[in-house]
Amino acid sequence: MFLALTVWASIASYPAAPTVRVIPAEVVLPGLYSEQRLIVLEEDSGKVRDVSGEAKFEVKGPFVVAGGVVRAESPGNGSIIVRYGRQQREVRVSVSEATVSNFSATVQPVLAKGGCAARACHGAEGGQAGFALTLFNVDTTADARAISADGRRINAEAPERSLVLLKPTATVSHGGGKRFSPDSAAARALTEWISKGAEVENGDAPFLTDLSIHLPVERFTTANEQCRVLVTATFSNGAKKDVTGLALFSTTDDGVATVSEDGVVTALRRGDAYLVARYGRYITSVPLLVDIPLKQKPPVIARYQPANEIDRVLAARWERMGIAPSSVADDWTFVRRVYLDLIGTLPKPEEVSAYVNSRSPRKKEELVDSLLRRPEFIFYWTQWWGDMLRIERNTMREAGVRAFSQYIRTSLLNNKPLDQMAREMLTATGRTFTDGPANYFRPTERVEDAVVQFSRVFMGVRMDCAQCHNHPHESWTQNDFYNLAMFFRQTRLRAGPDRDEVTVENLPQVAQLNIPRRAVRTPAVPILPGTREPVESDKNLREVLAEWVTSPDNEYFARAFANRLWARMMGRGVFEPLDDYRRTNPPSDPALMDALTRLLRERGFDMRAFLREIALSRAYSLTSDTNPSNEKDNRFFSHYYPRRVPAEVLADMIAQATNRPDQYNGYPEGTRAIALEEPNTFSR
Known part of the structure; x- marks a missing residue:
């Protein structure tokens, strides 16, 4: 009995053998020209390793495997036997009838991958060597016609002998050099489109509904560790297609990890980044963590006591990154910092002494609450709004500046929620000299200007590029831009009763707008970002837009304002620039961005309540002195980031010190710089 127990204990404690799995476990190829990458993983004691390069493949059926990629040679079903070490797995393979071969889903990604429609190539004005594409493939119809119309570039009888294939594969001379190989996914995609008639795009073609990246290794733990990725496109007809071979890859920090042209990630040093994949005009990204063990992990939690949820989220990030935060600043430093950040004013010597000498256990809360009630808070944050909304007399005139500034001051005095202010500005009507919010539209005399201002201010994104072409670094298209512009086409700006005044008024009907520079007349339609169906409403379209952007489940508005307010207090945003959120420019700490966005919503978009949470966080109180673990940190807020004070605050500081x-011209004597209503004001 004793011997049996001893043997059983010995077996139970023996480590389990590594297991092997294959991604995907089953393959469905959408048509004969499609392919599927297989990733072979070894899992050992929780550690996942990509061993695809060492695996062996045995084909059973009308398929071929090259470099771990399965391709169909003819219709039929079968399987692939994958062997690694002493283990093997069987992957069933079939060919689906749900194919995707239209131009935008098949050829456009090829042109993007090869850089064919870039400004330096055939996307240039007038094209290159007699062949012109629209810049970044903004006009699908025009590009399809450019390739197929005259018959020179298409060989319907022998698609593989088409000039549009022979040139980029350098089979014949090509001024742009070799863009892809004859056996590549790009060549097969072009061949498929040509073999199926090289049709120009039509409205019934399948469209992409989802683009996803699968990175099997969630955490890299050694330098130079590698892993293949899968990029899968899902279409409206149900087809799922491996588009890894047609995707463009990058990482947001090449010092942490790199990615090869064919989608192999290589970890370099400890840190985190995003892996970004672009397929045609679509972009997606996933987090990438390189967690190489430290020889000695800094004591993070022991020295840092979180004061609220902001601190807890940051502490988790520092712990994962092996960063020890700086020490907490002394009372002398804190009182000066919080005065400048909340009310743009230096504390008086007696105010500093009162705070430093106070024995109240709640003195920090009491100080912050008192500052939020001060009149300087109203003046200082009115200027913050003014900078964002471009309040200045050259555009709005003196009376308009005064009316708009007074509206913002009154809103701040009444602690009006941010979302309510946004709705009032976006739906404003009336005279700009008397109705403050109407001045929101003064800088937007062109409908394009209205879209740019709306997207930057209320969404925190830059759609400027999409006025002329599809955005090169995000999924915004020219269609998206002008469809959004339609929400401002039920509004008119006309001359007001006073000189240089403007009246903003609603129109009973929506004015038509055609998307410019199209081969075929293409009317814009009012479609909200992220949706596909046109809006039908009895309301003015600006009301629909305002309700959409400020709705509780809208991801843009809360994130944009949470990031702006955080940056004002902490010296930089979770993403920078503050109006340029995109998948290729993600937050430095997604968990922090989510926490701040959630906090702003939970506080009912109350700006004072949100600023109070930041000011009372332990992170806000950290000193600028660094330690060896955080001296290079400029993204994770483990120490205070020194920064310049605004010009108006500096002017007041000098005046106070001297x-x-x-x-100031036009203002009573003694008016402070933070109380000025617009920046183009001179002192005497």
Whole structure:
């Protein structure tokens, strides 16, 4: 009995043998020209390793495997036997009838991958060597016609002998050099499109509904560790297609990890980044963590006591990154910092002494609450709004500046929620000299200007590029831009009763708008970002847009304003620039961005309540002095980031220190710089 127990204990404690799995476990190829990458993984004690390069493949059926990629040679079903070490797995393979071969889903990604429609190539004005494409493939119909119309580039009898294939594969001379090989996914995609008639795009063609990246290794733990990725496109007809071979790859930090042209990630040093994949005009990204063990992990939690949820989220990030935060600043430093950040004003010597000498256990909360009630808070944050909304007399005139600034001041005095202010501005009507919010539209005399301002201010994204062509670094298209512009086409700006005044008014009908530079007349339709169906409503379209952008489940508005307010207090945003959120420019800490966005929503878009949470966080109180673990940190807020004070605050600081107030043109003597209503104001 004793011997049996001893043997059983010995077996139970013996480590389990590594297991092997294959991704995907089953392959369905959407048509004969499609392919599927197989990734072979070894899992050992929780550690996942890509061993695809060492695996052996045995084909059973009308398929071929090259470099771990399965391709169909003819219709039929079968399987692939994958062997690694002493283990093997069987992957069933079939060919689906749900194919995708239209131009935008098949050829456009090829042109993007090869850089064919870039400004330096056939996307240039007038094209290259007699062949012109629209810049970044903005016009699908025009590009399809450019390739197929005259018959020179298409060989319907022998698709593989088409000039549009022979040139980029350098089978014949090509000024742009070799863009892809004859046996590549790009060549097969072009061949498929040509063999099926090289049709120009039509409205019934399958469209992409989802683009996803699968990175099997969630955490890299050694330098130079590698892993293949899968990029899968899902289409409206149900087809799922491996588009890894047609995707363009990059990482947001090449110092942490790199990715090869064919989608192999290589870890370099400890840190985190995003892996970005672009397929045609679509972009997606996934987090990438390189967690190489430290020889000695800094004591993070032991030295850092979180004060709220912001601190807890940051502490988790520092722990994962092996960063020890700086120490907490002393009272002298904190009181100066919070005065400048909340009210743009230096504390008086007696105010500093009162705070430093206070024995109240809640003195920090009491100080912050008192500052949020000060009149300087209203002036200082009115200027913050003014910078964002471009309040200045050259555009709005003196009376308009005064009316708009007074509206913002009154809103801040009444602690009006941010979402309510946004709705009031977006739906404003009336005279700009008397109705403050109407001035929101003064810088937007062109409908394109209205889209740019709306997207930057209320969405935190830059759609500027999409006025002329598809955005090169995000999924915004020219169609998206002008479809959004339609929400401002039920509004008119006309001359007001006073000189240089403008009246903003609603129109009973939506004015038509055609998307410019199209081969075929293409009317824009009011479609909200991220949706596909046109809006039908009895309301003015600006009301629909305002309700959409400020709705509780809208991802743009809360994130944009949470990031702006955080940056104002902490010296930089979770993503930078503050109006340029995109998948290729993601937050430095997604968990922090999510927490801040959630906090702003939970506080009912109350700006004071949100700023209070930041000011009372332990992270806000950290000193600028660094330690060896965080001296290079400029993204994770493990120490205070020194920064310049705004020009108006600096002017007031000098006036206060010298006891010589400035005199500003058009303002009463003693007016402070933070109380000025617009930036083009001179002192005497």
